[in-house]
Structure formats: C-alpha cells, structure tokens
Amino acid sequence: MLHWRTFDFAKGAGLLRFVDIDQTYPEKRSETERREDFNEIYRAFTTEAAAGQASRCSQCGVPFCQSGCPLQNNIPDWLMLAGEDRLREAYDASAATSTMPEICGRICPQDRLCEGSCVVEKSKHGAVTIGAVEQYITDTAWKEGWVEPLKVGPERGQSVAVIGSGPAGLAAAERLRESGFAVTVYERADRAGGLLMYGIPGFKLEKHVVQRRIDRLVRGGVAFKLNFEVGRDATLAEIRSGHHAVLLATGVYNARALTCPGSGDGVLAALDYLTRANRDDLGDPAANDSVLDARGKRVVVVGGGDTAMDCVRTAVRQGARSVTCLYRRDRANMPGSAREVKHAEEEGVVFEWLSAPLAVLTKGDAISAVRVQGMRLGAPDASGRRAPEADPGKTWDVEAEMVISALGFTPEDLPVLFEEPDLSVHRDGRVEADRDTRMASLDGVFVAGDLHRGASLVVWAIKDGLDAARSIESYLDNRMRVLGAAE
Template identity: 60%
Template sequence: MAKQPMLKFVTVERDMPVKRDAGIRKEDFREIYAEYAAEKAREQSGRCSQCGVPYCQSHCPLHNNIPDWLRLTAEGRLQEAYEVSQATNTFPEICGRICPQDRLCEGNCVIEQSGHGTVTIGAVEKYITDTAWEEGWVQPISPAQERTESVGIIGAGPGGLAAADVLRRAGVQVTVYDRYDRAGGLLTYGIPGFKLEKDVVMRRNEQLEKGGVTFELNCNVGEDITFAELRDRHDAVIIATGVYKTREIEAPGVGAGGLVRAIDFLTASNRKSFGDPVEEFDSGMLNAEGKRVVVIGGGDTAMDCVRTSVRQGATSVKCLYRRDRANMPGSQREVKNAEEEGVIFEWLSAPKGFAGDPVTGVMVQKMRLGAPDATGRQAPEVIDGADYVEEADLVIMALGFEPENLPTLWDQPELPVTRWGTVKAEFTTGATDLEGVYAVGDIVRGASLVVWAIRDGRDCAEAILAKLDTPDAIAAE
C-alpha cells in the first residue's frame, strides 16, 4: 500500500524556501527567495490537511483549486498540478511571488488556525509553474478555431493580459493598446525585481504575442487613437488602464525639489534594470544613492520604495506611517524583509510639511490612535507638542493611487464613472452602460491587488465570449 502523501502537518513543520542573507540580497535586485527542490516541494505540499471546506480556496479571489494541486505535487504528479493551477489562474507563477498570501490563502489555512503553521501555498504555486516553464509544459496559445470577432483592450497590465489570454484561447482577435513601450503594466514597471524578476513577466508577454495577441505599444488613447475609433474598430472594448494618478498631499513645502512620486521612482529603477537610458535617474533626481531617504506611506508600494532605496545605496531609509504596525495596509512579510535590510519604520508619524528647497527635512507630527473611523479602523489623532523634523535629501510620496479623469482624457463624457472617478461597471462581467464597453481591475475597484485584476479580466472575457455566442441577444438590444 502506498504511503499516505498528505496530512503530514503534525510531524513536518512549515518550511519556506531559503531566503538570501539580507547583507547580500540588498546589493542587487534579484528575487530574495530560492526555489524549492522537488523533494522539499513534495514535503511541504504534503502538510495540507485536505480539509472538507478549503478556506484557502474560498479566500483566494480566483478560487484556485489549491488542495488538489498541493496533493498532486505531494504525489509527484507535477505536470497535472500545473494544469490544475493554470485552469483558474492566468499567471500562477506571478501570484505565487507577489500575492499577499498572509492575508489570503495562507492566512486562512485550517492547520494554521490549529497552531501547526500554514502550508507554504505561495512558494509551491511559484515552484509548480516555474518547473512547467523549465520542462516545456507551458505551450503557446493555439485556438482550435479562429473567430472573426475582435476585442480591443486598453492597458497591458494583469487585468488586460488575463482577458487577452482567455479571449485568444477562444480564437477571438485581440489587440492590446498600452502607453508604455513594454507590456505588463505595474508588473513590468511598478514592482521591483527583488519581488518579481522581469524575465518572468516578459516570457508571459512573449507567450501571448506568439499566440496571436497584437500589441500596440507606445499608444496613448486620446492622443494617438481616439476611444471612438477603438469602438468602431472592435466588437468590444475592455478598459484595463489601472490607476496611476498619485494621491497628493497638501502641506507647506510640497513643491520643493527632492519630493518625488513613488510611481516615478519605481519606474525609473525598473527601466534601469532593463538597461534603458533614464535621464531622471542618471541626474540623481530619481536615484537614492548617497541620500537620506524618507518614504511616506504604509502600503506595498511604500515597501517597494524603501527596499529599492536600500539597493540603490541610500545612506539611510526611513518610512513614516500615520498608524501603527498592526494597522498598516502593506504585507507584514514585506515589513519584516525591509527591517532585515536596514529600513527604520517610524510608526504613528505623519508629514506636516517640508523644510528646504531642495528638501532638507520632513516636518513630522506624532499621532495616536483614537476612535474608529467610518471603515472601523482607529483614526489617527495628532499629539500636540510632539512635532519634530526628520532630515531627508529625498522624500518619496507613496500615499496611494487614484484614477485619471478618463471621460475628459478620452473625450467621452458619457463614460459612466463613480464619484471617486472609477469606471462604473457591472459586477462579474465588467459591462458598462456603453454598448460593447467593459472595464476591469483597478480602474473599477480602485487600487487593489494583482490577483483581483486577473480575476476581473478572466470574468470579463468569459462574459464577452458568452455575448458573442448569442448574436440574437445582441440584435435584440
């Protein structure tokens, strides 16, 4: 009788892939976690309890069939594990790297609730698909039959690319329009290489291109092509632009030199990693080398900025956040990684203004947590008389992102938007009130997770396919 490969959580402890030493890893932009070896992946997958109600799956936005691909990995049936993983997730190797598993699948693992330490779901997910690429199991998209209908997708980020993948596999003609010179959106230019090495994204872009997806890059909708022209050109249009407008802060000294936006800072760094000429980086404006850096914000973008600053050679890196550690929105795993690399966190601290031009310091006011606000979180309150100045040569604003004014930019006043500027779209399908126009990802949700954008893109593509297959319903409208 074969030895039971599962239910090993009582005898086998949780064991993450080896993390490179902080003193070494902060010298480069390579990913910080090593790959599992095959035996270790089987061992850790075998810790899954195969519970009757898999909370890991129900708390995953994609509802990935996690218990099944863990079992297949534990049994050494890795190609089947890849096929199960790929069935619900367009980019499992990307989610395995950047999803906040501590808040989603792993954070809801049953055996963690019982004190045994969660299954290392993210690390196994990454291992399965990385192995699939190495073994040649990831095949180019090859539709069984070509269709005449076409869909235009505005934005080559995770939501747009997920929709492109589903549509193209069904034989639909797909064109993706993006303002940047490489596809991938924030996967390419927003997330640093130490979390997501760029060849991982580029090989997916290449797979889509070889599979027949057309990319129109360096294309600004509203300038190089109008939205109306896109609607005329395609049977359906998906808006998947994401949200890139930085939230502003109103305080004395805001216009000083040395205050930069997080998206500009991260994009410049990622472009340098590609070997691109970046004048703002080379001039020092978007380069932390030799500078005292202060990052304002507590989300994952702020964590990306502090850890990038360390690798660029900053003399010191501090992060100001107005709430405490327990209430910050960013991944606790990323906070720990940053602290290991020398970042100092100033909790319960908020900017009051900026000294000097170029900046020489941040005027900081200390906070305490008071009564809960409308969201249920404790609202920060200023502590009188506790202000101080934090010296800085470079201040990076990582306060979150807002949608651009698309109705104005695209000369589409009838495009339905909410009072927050996000596009109004139907839940699950992404359909808007404009015939044949859909929207997915952050431009609908506001700044959110990559995994939600993938979910939205896939759902929207399925809804479009269903509509294309029911021409009578279209004609009746």
Template identity: 65%
Template sequence: MASRMLKFTSIDRAMPEKRDAKARAHDFEEIYADYAKKAAEDQAGRCSQCGVPFCQQGCPLSNNIPDWLKLVAEDRMEEAYQVSSATNNMPEICGRICPQDRLCEGICTVEQSGHGTVTIGAIERHITDNAWEQGWVTPIKPPREKDQSAGIIGAGPGGLAAAEQLRRKGYQVTVYDRYDRGGGLLIYGIPGFKLEKHIVERRIKRLEDSGVTFKFNTDIGTDVTLAKLRDKHDTLLIATGVYKARDLMVPGSGTKGVLPALDFLTTSNRRGLGDAVPSFDDGTHNAEGKRVVVIGGGDTAMDCVRTAVRQGAKSVTCLYRRDRANMPGSQREVANAEEEGVVFEWLASPEAILDTKAGKLKAVRAARMRLGPPDPSGRQSPEKTGDTFDIKADMVIKALGFDPEDLPELFGEAALKVNRWGAIRVDFATLETSLPNVFAAGDIVRGASLVVWAIKDGRDAAEQMHKRMREMARDKAPAREPVAAE
C-alpha cells in the same frame, strides 16, 4: 497516496531559502530560491485537505489549492500545473507577489491550529516555474478561429488575463497600451527583487505567439480615439489601472526632491531593463548616498524603501501614521525591509517638508500620533498627540496610493460614466460600462487593489465579452429556411 498528506504535525513549515540580507541589499535579484523537488513535496504534504478549504475561499480567484497541493505531494507535477493554471493566468506571478499572509495562507486551517501555515505561495510559484522548464506552458491554440474581435486597453494583469481568456475562445484580440512594453505595474511598478522581469516578458511572448496583437506606445484619445476602437472591435475592455498619485497635502510638498513613488520605481525598473534613464543619471531618482524618507504604509511604500536600500541610500526611514498591526502592506514585506536596514517610524504623520534658505530639502517634520476610535473602514483613526519631531532627508517619496485618471477627458468620451471617485461605473452583473459593448475591469473599476483581483476581474470581463459576441454572432446569422412539409 493519502499517506503523503497531513504531515503538518511531523514536518515544520519551511519557506524556500532566503538570501542573506546584506548580500541581497546590493542587487535586484529575487530574494527567495525555488524549492528543491523533495522540499516542495514535503511542504505540500503538510496540507490537511480540509473538507471546507478556507484557503480557497480566501483566494480572489478561488484557486483549487488543496487539489494542486495534493498533486505536488504525490509528484504529479504536470497535473498540478493543469489544475493551477485552470483558474489563474499567472500562477507563478501571484506566487511571488500576492500577500498570501492576508489571503490564502492567513486563513489556512493548519495555521489556525498553531502548526504554521502551508507555504501556498511558494509552492504555487514552484509548480509553474517547473512547468516552464519542462515545456508544458505552450502557446494557445483555439479549437476554432472566429472573425469577431476584441480590443483591450491596458496591458496590465487584468488586460493580459482577459486577452488570454478571449484568445482561448478563438477571438481576434488586440491589446493597446501607452507604454513601450506590456505588463503594466508588473513590469514598471514592482521591483525585480519581488518579480524578475523575464517572468513577465515570457508571459507577453506567449500571448504574442498565441496570436494576440500588441500595440504599444498608443495613447487612447491622442493616437486613436475610443470611438474608432469601438468601430473596429465588436467589444472593448478598459483595463487601464489607476496611475494618478495622491499628493502630500502639507507645506513644502512641492520642494525639489519630493517624488511620487511610481516615478521612482519606474525609473529603477527601466534602468534594470537596460533603458537609458536621464532622471536616474542626473540624480533625481537615484537614492545613492541620500537620507531617504518614504511616506506611506502599503506595498508600494515597501517597494520604495527596499529599492532605496539597493540604490545605496545612506539611510531609509518609513513614516506611517498608524501602528504596525494596522499597516495595509504585507507583514512579510515589512519584515524583509527591516532585515535590510529600513527604520520604521510608526504612529507618525508628516506635518511639513522643511528646506534650507537655498530651497534644498533638509527634513520631514512629523507629528506623533495615537490611535483613536474606529473610522468607517473599521480601523482605528490616527489622532495627533501634539508632539512633533524632525527626520533629516535628502529625498522624500510619496507612497500614498493612487486614484483614477480622468478617463472621459483623456479618451474624449463624455458619455463614459464614472463614479464620484473617478472610477468607471459598470453594471456589476456584466461589467459593461455606460457605453454599449464597452466593458471595464480591474483597478479602474474597484480602485487601487491587488494583482490577483485584477486577474479575476479580467477573466470575468472576458466571459461577459464572450457572451455578448456570441449574441452578436447569433443575431447576424442568416435565418434557416423552413423545412417544407412532405
């Protein structure tokens, strides 16, 4: 079987077939097809089976990547699924949306040797999509039901991962979310051309079939207090994510037509899900026929520019203050956006939003930048050159990142401690907050980050909650009667 591997010298790297840019720019379907069986086996066989697998070290979940690549190459697909799902609760989702070029694929040994990286993400997706088709993904059946319960606030990737891990151990799990569907940003933030919504919905359905209870449209602090949830459940996990959009601090930022990125993306995703969306129908969040400028350089900005293209924008421009090499978003997503007609203005930062005398948005004034000395993060700091230029605009989308909401205020729980950025403070050894038996995980602890990190944090938090509930059960257990001596 070893002869099936080490094919990187004889087989070129090949991604699954990608739909033509002109065709895909008119719908929200995923742009990549799945591998055919033979193609998946060949691409998996390019793995060099490193003694020290850098790809695994580059994965936040420490996925056993070389192992499942070898199993795919040998056509042992069910085993590949078992290995892949042992460390990842959503492999087919990570395979679609992880920035592999910045993680596993970016440090692949084959890539470093100049032969082109192994297509880890596409194969990861292939494994679990195949598993769903074959019926190998089944509801969880714990070996023993326990009477202890865990509450989880937030049905995003971190909360869902924790729910699955706890349910596997037999705990009674209830997930609370303020939205009307589960998935968090997976369902409302990420566009369908990267992640079709039925992929997320089947994960939610599997958890429901496994006995996890979901309570949607539930605002903690309004519909139910945190104190009541603490009384109801033995342990509690806060996995709300971060949703407070960073504002654009320039003159004219309050002009009509200047929109937060998440509002724009949520509207588009709701429409794709079949919801009635008045703000799209009245044109507020509809880019059709408009000159759109997106400000920002992360993955959310890429989602916005590519969504605007699909809505029929007249033109789409991305304004970013650093150069392409220093852009935080996935380079693969930048390339996809360029193929679809998005124009990038590198080394450009907004100076002001310009409007007409009637108050109608007309342009973004931008300053030309250059890169100066490195800042504390290690990236070169952008500096103004003194030159400015105007970009005509009918819609401006702010994709500048997200900060935590004021959870102590929202939850009505002043004893919940946060750090100076508003993220929840935890003991990083246990992920426990300042409130006993209340844990926190994901973006609400680490700040806005990747889905794969949220999954890891959710898994880690579930393990700590399990340890705590096991201690509780042991403390409640009646003492054994001493055995009388004969």
C-alpha cells in the same frame, strides 16, 4: 475534483504531515547579498522541500484556502499532486484557474489570503506555504516545457480591443484569444505588463517572468500596440469603431499627493521613482537624473502599503545612506504585507509608526528634513478602523534629501483623456459598470481591474480580467445571434 483519499500512501510521501514537518519557506538570500542587486530574494525550493511543504496540507473537507483566494484556485488538489511528485498534473490543476500562477505565487500577500485562511495555520502549526509551492510548480513547468502554447479556438471573425496591458488586461486577452477572438492590446508604455513590468521591483518579480507570459500571448496571436496612448493616438470612439468590443483595463495611475507645507515639486511620486528604477534594472539607457536616484541620500517614504514597501526596499538597493518609512497608524493596522515589512526591516529600513508628515523642510532649493507629527489612534472611522489623530506636542524632524510619496492611486480622468464624455465614472474617477456583466455606460465597452474596483491586488485584477472576458464573450455571442435572427 481530486480528494485526499485517492492518494497512494504506500508511496511514502503522505499528506497531513503538518505535525511532523515544520513550516518552511524557500531560503532567503542574506540581507547583505540582496541589498546589492534587484534579483528575487528567495532561492528556489528543492523538489524535496516543495513536496514536503505540500504534504503538510490537511486536505480539509471545506478548503478555506480556496475560499480565501480571489481566483478560487484548486489549492488542495495541486498541493496533493505536488506532495506526490506529480508536478505536471499539479501544474495543469493550477493553470486551470489562473493565467499566471507563478506571478501570484511571488507577489500575492498569501498571509492575508490563502495562507491566512489555512486550517493548519489556525491550528497553530504554521500555514502550508502555498505561494512558494505554487511558484515552484509553475517555474518547474516552464523549465520542463510543460507550459503549452495558447489553445486558440475556431476564429470567430470578431475583434476585441484591450486598453492596458497590466494583469487584468493580460488575463482577459488570454481568455478571449483562446475563445477565438482577434485581440489587440493597446499599451501606452514601450513595454507590455503595466505595473508587473514597471511598478513592482525585480526583487519581488524578475522581469523575465512577466516577459515570457507576454511572449506566449504574442505567439498565440494576441497583437500588442505599444507606445499607443488612447486620447493621443486615437479617441475611444475611434477604437470602438474598429472593434466589436472594448475592455478598459488601464489601472489607476493618478498618484495621491502629499498636502503638507513644502510638499511641492521636490517630493517624488512613488510610481515615477519605481518606474525609473525598474528601467535601470531592465538595462534601459540611464536617465542621468540624480533626482530619481537614492544613492548616498537620506530617504523618507510616506505611506504604509505595498508600494511604500517597494520604494523603501528599492532605495536600500540604490545605496541610500538611510531609509525611513513614515506611517500614520501602528504596525498592526498597516495595509502592506507583514512579510514585506519584515523583509524591509531586515534590509535596514527604519519604520516610524504613528507618524505623519507635518511639513517638508528645505535649505535653499533642496529638501533637508521632514517635520513629523506624532499620531495616536482615536475612535473607529466608517470602515471600523481606529482613525489616526494628532498627538499634541509630539513632533520631531527626520533628516532627508529625498522624500517619496506613496499614498496610493486614483484613476485618471478618462472621460477627458479618452475624449468620451458619455463614459460614466464615480466621483473618485472609477469607471461605473454593471455589477454582473462589467459593461460600462457605453454599449460594448467593459471594464476590469483597478479602474473599476479601485487600487487593489494583482490577483483581484486577474480575476476581474477573466470575469470581463466571459462577459465579453456572452455579449458578442448574443450579438451574433441577434444579427443572425435579423437576417
């Protein structure tokens, strides 16, 4: 590992600059401008700005930023290198632990992870802007041609099926292919990428950023079978029969629905709404479905996570007449990124804290309003958070023609969907697996990402995919040794 004492201060950049250089993020486009399109809201860092922010790192002996990162990225190392304008070396250090650092740099909630753990942040000087520097390093690497093709090891003569092409599946596919396995990714959508492609809006993650990662895997020999749905086009048993190991990385797509009166077919599921909006942004043929278009409508989104933030900000860009977000707890207890909330407020979204839908009201067949129940925070629940409870006598109506439910996701019923009753799942549908190996109840079948962990962050899915790839490699190595001994 590099250390700050190896830095050549004579070159003038130096480190430990957090006292005389203020915290700065890349410039945001104006609220007016960004409401007009789905492009990313931040302009690119200049070289000088990125180097200056990197030089604010304190290079502390115990790097809490690194421990706050699920991937244990070598953050102080590549900050030091970026601060010295050694960007190619910085990219190499960043890519050593992450398969898609430029994506994590864009969409990770750094305020809850690395930047939230930053010693400079704790000293009240404002965190090192780690995510923005991470993105700048890898975007520069792509621009300069430093992102090399996959380095595929000697072919092993063994194949692995990866079911699902979200961040867990893509990360695992990359590592397995580098280890010499033949890898086939099965994806039921018409594009690879999972939620990176169809769930996260372009203003947070432009789709060419995802596609170039997928293209790199294809050039490296990873096969993608698109429009292929396990359970429809093949059972899990049939997939297993054609491969030496299988990784389940389908994510969680079963939306939690509103349960209040009136929350029937007229209430939209968040992912249906976001998928259509992302398809429009990608230039797919228009669906001619005004139900999924917020233009001119008063929109109410129910939920407090990042998916809810994606929905409210998408509605703004579609030209909604007004956008209101209902969340049953207060701002301090909102699970979504604080930065996303701030962006949404800048773009005109109204947040109704301590509020929950009591009923969805209609006039004829059309939604006309949401009756809202005021809430208050009561005693802590099992997780330690203060549980919301109704505040008696406090109700009001919010006019709406479109209501979107963004209450999170649970797994689909995979034993039924995949025609595999021996696949063990938890009561909530998550696939059970050995804690250390990630192997499920079926021999040679592994699981990664939200399907095992529950709905979580992209960076955790990447970590799970990399861990599962290592377990699959060990499993197949052991299998080869056993077969070799038997011969």
